[in-house]
Amino acid sequence: MSYDFNGNTIETDVNGYLKNTEDWSKELAEFIAQSEGITLTPKHWDLIEYLRDCYINHNSEQPNTRTIVKAMADKWGTNVIQKDVYDLFPKDPSKQGGRIAGLPESRRKGGY
Template identity: 50%
Template sequence: MAYEVGGKTIETDADGYLVDANDWTEDLIKVIADADGLEMTERHMDVVKYLRDEHVNNGGNEPNERTILKAMSKLWGDKVTSKTMYEMFPGMPSKQGRKFAGLPKSTRKGGY
């Protein structure tokens, strides 16, 4: 599998995760979202930016669902529920969100 962005082919694994995280750009997010059948919103972007920041600036940290909920609740100023996050990222926020962020597939089991 591969994504096409700006005339460049971006290689992925069978699940759509980038083979080389250095290939990630914000332009790639729409392509991944289209492939997954999702429409990106600012809140989606907040989750993606949070996951990238945690991975890049916090030693490869892979936040679980509960940590993502707390971070987004603080950022958005309201209580975010698991239902809301799974509506945004049906393939699991901590896993599908990482794919959108161009990060490696999570090795965690997820959940709380």
């Protein structure tokens, strides 16, 4: 599988995760999200940036949904529940969000 993006072929695995994380850009994230029916808002970007920071700056960490909910509650300064992050990424915030963030596929089951 691959994405045809800006005249380039971006290689992915069978589930649409980038084979080379260096291929990622904000423009590519917009493209991937749009192909999944998602229009990225500032809250989407907060979650994407959090996932990228965890992976890039914290030893390839890929947080589960509970950790994401807590981090977004801190970031947004409001009570956040699991439904709030699933409203952003309905196919699982850690997995779908990670795919759009250009990260490798998480092998966790997700959730709590």
